[in-house]
Amino acid sequence: MSQKHLKEAFISNLNGTTLLEISLGLSLAPLCLLCRGLLLILYYLHYGKPLRSRKYSLLLDFLVLVSPLLFSCTVLSSVLFFVPIIIAAFCAGIFSKIYSQRRHETRVPFRQIVKDFQETYLDPGYIPAITVFRVYVNVLTSIGILAVDFPQYPRRYAKAETYGTGVMDFGVGAFIFGNALVCPEVRQKSYVTQPKFSNLARQLFSVWPLIFLGVGRLLSVKSIEYHEHTSEYGVHWNFFFTLAFVRLAASLLLAIFPKNKSWVVAINLAVLYQLILNTTSLKMFILHGSDGRDTRVGFLNANREGLLSLFGYLAIYMASVQVGLWLLKRRNSVKGWTEAAGSLLLTVLVLFAFLHMSQAYADPVSRRMANLSYCLWVLAHCLTFFICFVVTDLTLVFTKLLVKGSSVPCCWNVVKHPNASAEDETEAVPVGREGKLSHGCLISAISKNQLLFFLLANVMTGTVNILIDTIHSKTALTLCILHLYMFFNCLIMYILHAKNIVLKFW
16 A cells, blocks of 8 residues: 555544543643643742743643643553543642642631632633633644544544544534634624624635635645545545635524524524434435445535535534623623533533434434534533633632732633722732733633644644654654644744734735
8 A cells, every 4th residue: 555545544444432531631621721820820929920931931831731632642542531630639739739838928718718719700801711712622633633643643532434423523523613602793792783794794705714725725635645534524625615614604694593593593403404314315425425335426426525514513603603602791700600610511411411312313423424413512522621611710710819919821810899999909900811921821822823823733734744654653753743743833823922923814
């Protein structure tokens, strides 16, 4: 077999992993974020000032926020169950040290601290969990698209061929979810009156970079005969096209239907699509082509997976718009966000119950078709992932109350209570939407140029695959390559952020 066919076989005919293992893997990112925040608070406690060195901030962020994820999806994948436990234990140790070493003059009874925490008011203009969710989906996707070509990356984490739940199957849906959370229809204030199709016109203009990138990827892959998994999206289709067309279709639907009813549209889309799959020959067409022998003759046959899965991705997008609208409801207290996390958890349990029923009576999860089970699975795990980040942020807010003056980038700022007196205002005024330390925060850096980060990761992935025989790489070389690849991508984003450069011209 040629190198191209070897690599294609290496990522084909896989069955995914269990929902439990994916949940364990998703818990790592919030735990890493918590660990980073606690270390910064501990540093402030010891030195009386925040960590301001950009060099050390980048190094800390990379080693704590990114490196554990690289190890967990390669050499530590066989003991993944123990990794979250170890990181959680380390976080507990740091918290214990912070609590025991607080300055004597600031010490108050623990019961009073809890009471103050519950009454704490947060900056309502910034929800850090949304930013962190979107950044980490981007980071995890960037890790996966290169790591999957190395033997140290477990085959069960790669995209499943037809049915199954691989980690990378989740990443595709999570990208759609994250985009919908911050789409113009969600961010647009309800009291702003605009022409009904104004957002659609804006989206027509804003998606051209995705179309351009999709065409660029298609031409480059075909011209250099780069290995590709045809049954993933088809012969000519790719994920950039999916992102663009889902955004356009969603804008059209949101111009027709009230955006606060987008969940109704999502349910109807997903259920109707599943009914058509089960009652017609559409499923056989997607899986085996019009002749039943996997023909790729004609545009529809050639790209049937990419074109028909748009219905499922559109359902995920519409449901996510509803989530985004609900999250942006004004909640400015710890109590409000604690209740919100509880409501989201209840929603997750309901979604998992429906997922169990859908897999039993309709169809197993299939990213290839983006069927009803896939939609339910993606939404349930995305909300679980988001809840973990909310809990992490609340934990860091609680810890910051123990150490007055400490700050953590991309974490909630404590603001003045609406009824507070004037003398309390100086301590409670927020220091900015992402805090004083945002200049030294890798999450803020990636957040500012997310599309560029994803594009750079794709280009670097292709470059590494052209230069290196990835499927025969030794463990040490694999870890070295993956770390250099991610560090280079992060460093570029960090430099752009330091110079306040946002490469967005559409």
